[in-house]
Amino acid sequence: MSKVVRVAVTGAAGRVSSSLIVRLASGEVFGPETKVILQLLELPVALKNLEGAMYELQDCGFSTLKDVVITDDANVAFKDCNYALLVGAAPRGPGEQRKDLIRKNGPIFVGQGQAIAKNAASDVRILVVGNPCNTNCLIAYKNGKDVPADRWHAMTRLDHNRAVSALAAKAGVTNDAVTCVTIWGNHSNTQYPDFTNAKIGGQPATSVITDHAWLENTFVPNTQDRGKFIIDTTKVSSSFSAANGAIDHIKTLVRGTAAGDWTSAAVVSKGEYGVPAGLVFGYPCTASGDNNWKVVEGVKLDAFGQEKFKKTLDELLQEQEVVKDLLPS
Ligand code: NAI
Known part of the structure; x- marks a missing residue:
């Protein structure tokens, strides 16, 4: 049956x-x-x-x-x-x-x-x-x-897919060569699309794309503002790419992540990486095909990444404050 x-x-x-x-x-x-x-x-x-x-x-x-x-x-x-x-x-x-x-x-x-x-x-x-x-x-x-x-x-998977695609285009490779990308924090323009831990063809992305200024000053803001760029171009917000992000999120939950790779999802924090427990925060996540996410531990951020991480965390804490009357204790 x-x-x-x-x-x-x-x-x-x-x-x-x-x-x-x-x-x-x-x-x-x-x-x-x-x-x-x-x-x-x-x-x-x-x-x-x-x-x-x-x-x-x-x-x-x-x-x-x-x-x-x-x-x-x-x-x-x-x-x-x-x-x-x-x-x-x-x-x-x-x-x-x-x-x-x-x-x-x-x-x-x-x-x-x-x-x-x-x-x-x-x-x-x-x-x-x-x-x-x-x-x-x-x-x-x-x-x-x-x-x-x-x-x-x-859902941070649309942002994740955008980041993968941008890194692949810059490196002149296909999307499947890009792994271990993370969207940290909020699905907003404070998100941190982390290139420092990403890999391209199994090598650190920063050793394949050696233009560090491009990574920090073009890749990061362009990924953060990609939704606005789509609206400015088409006058409406992302539609089928957003649906594709949701499909990818569920597919990965059902089938799991590939060995040696992870994806991005926002989940209820248990306090990982110092995020207050209970906040819904974007993390690097793996799945083993049993419908559960596991937050990847031990990912290191440099000073640039730590500053971005703090900014997106602060924004989520502010958003929580704005809706506190809607949150039963
Ligand atoms: P849309 O305006 O085309 O469709 C929204 C639909 O929701 C409308 O048909 C409306 O009647 C319905 N709706 C509103 N309140 C409802 C309620 N209480 N119960 C049931 N249905 C209700 O908008 P679109 O373009 O489909 O976007 C939907 C949402 O997805 C927006 O909030 C948009 O910002 C968000 N979005 C999120 C993305 C992400 O990466 N997380 C990416 C793109 C869009």
């Missing part, structure tokens, strides 16, 4: 989710022997669009797609789900500050955290994509505390 996986996706009629749900249904993530039930959550105003997406999913004829549920009720969407991908959130409006967005979207993750704890399967894994994703994840986790802390993740 084939296995069945229930995957809840929020904001399912949005731009990121439109790419995400097709790939989840296709068998690419969970394999050809696993049937997928998609449980799609939207605001009432977007349900008609979501209905259209459901028909298109049916028309793909995927052998791995067992059912599609569309709903505006979080209790229905998260019922017995094994994975919950929290994408739905309001984007930043004209003139809005980051802290305005946090206050606008934060309450969404109070209710969704509670609904996940009440309804999800006992093995649920949650990936928060909706921004500001680290702090939204913190809110959902704190409000869904019946679900163990190690199940809650926020």
